[in-house]
Amino acid sequence: MPNKKKITLQTIADQLGLTVHTVSKALRGLPGMSEETRSEVIGLAGRLGYRTKEQERGMAVERIPIYSSKPRRFAFIVPHEGLVVIHQKLYEGVQSRLAAFGHKLEMLFAPPDQGSEAAFDDWADTNGLHYTDGLFLTPMIAAKIEEQLLRLPVTKILLNYPPPAAQVDSLIWDVSSAVHQSVRYLLDRGHRRILYIGDIRLHRGFRLRWQAFQEAMNSAGLSAEEDRHLTRAGSKEWYTAMLSDLLIREKPTAILSGLEQDLAWVYYGCSLLGRHIPSDYSLIGLEHAPNAHLPDLTRPELPIKEVGVRGADRMLWRLSNPNLPYEHIRLQGGFHRGSTVLEAPAE
Structure with missing residues (x-):
């Protein structure tokens, strides 16, 4: 090079x-x-x-060091259960930015949350976490393990929504804005009966999606009561039965799928009733990346890799500015107007 x-x-x-x-x-x-x-x-x-002169001036204003006297070592912590698309895209963003400054990034799997404090301490010692220059903490890490990681006396950047009163800088793609964009797009096309699908309990970001949906619907003078939407996870049989029941009972004209893993079930549940997307139901999905099987899915664009890039900048900024207040940053993406949303049928 x-x-x-x-x-x-x-x-x-x-x-x-x-x-x-x-x-x-x-x-x-x-x-x-x-x-x-x-x-x-x-x-x-x-x-x-x-870097352009404008970029270097911007970094100087934010007091991010452009050159380092020595390469730094950072750890990128992912859930014990394994990687999904968001972790891969975040890693690419962080890695590309740190590599440009000559720094190193190591990916580590978090320990299982069933272990004791001593087991966590052994894991941290084995991986030399106390001797890293900083930690990047990703979404979907078990709450107990995340809490233990946040207590480590090392600089940290949380690539997630922060828990209440967390003493840490955070960056995340703005799912609340993504949901508001989606609901507004459906409302503009005449849809008033919108079915929300997605578990709202497992992770903080999942709950924020649902809260944003309720706010967007209420702002339009529409109700969003939980028992009229599919907001829980369950077995294949239970999930299919609940979806079929809601489609028949609520008669939605549009579906907002808040979690990408539910899209396949949405199509399956509709097929069981002999109904199709988008002729019977318009559909928007919060996908973390373009879906190879649904390349023209209508969806908000979630800037995940960009969060990784900005997270790396924030880490370097924090190392140079250890005493400044913590900051929580949300990045908003655009909106892909695909082919899975049609005008609502006349009533």
């Missing part, structure tokens, strides 16, 4: 077969190219460690 101090716009242009003018416009967010080209330019610039 070329020396970062010698990376220029011409370096990036030569590697991508573009003009310097196009590269400059891409990095400054100006129009005149496809989003694919812009993404390629930004991605390569990040990997090579190139």
Whole structure:
């Protein structure tokens, strides 16, 4: 890789077969190219460690060190149960940003939450957590383990919604705004009977989705009582029966699927009744990434990788500013107007 101090716009242009003018416009967010080209330019610039003068001025204002006298070591903690799409995208974001500064990132699986305090301490010691420069804590870590991680005397960035009064900086994609975007989009197309589907108890972010749905519906003068929506997890048989009952009883014209793992069940439940999406039910899904099986699903765009990138910046900022107040940051994405939402039928 070329020396970062010698990376220029011409370096990036030569590697991508573009003009310097196009590269400059891409990095400054100006129009005149496809989003694919812009993404390629930004991605390569990040990997090579190139920063525009505007980016360096912004980092200086935020007191984020651009150069470090030594490489730092960070740990990226994921749930004991394993990785899902959000963890992979977050890791890519954090890793790409830290690598541009010459730092290292190690992924670690959290211990199971059935263990004792001593077992947690042994795990932390074995993985040298006390000697890292900082920890990135991801969503879906068991509450008990997250609490123990937050007590460690190491700088931490929570890539999740913070628990009440947490003494930690946090970054997350804004699911509340995503739900409001979704409900507004359905209302604008005449839908008044909207069925919410998604467990609201397992994680903080799941509860926030439901609360945002209630707020959005109430703002439109519509009720959102829990017993009229599918807000619990259960066995395949129970789930299918509950979904069928709600579709028949509530007669929704649209469905908002708050969790991506429920989409397959939505399609299955509709098929059992001989009904289809979008001809019988319009559908919006809160997907963490484009669905290969439903590429044109109507959905809010969740900036997960961008949260990882900003999380890395926040970590470096916190290390340089240890005494400033904690900050909780939410990133809002756009909205993909796909083919799974139609105008509501006339009543």
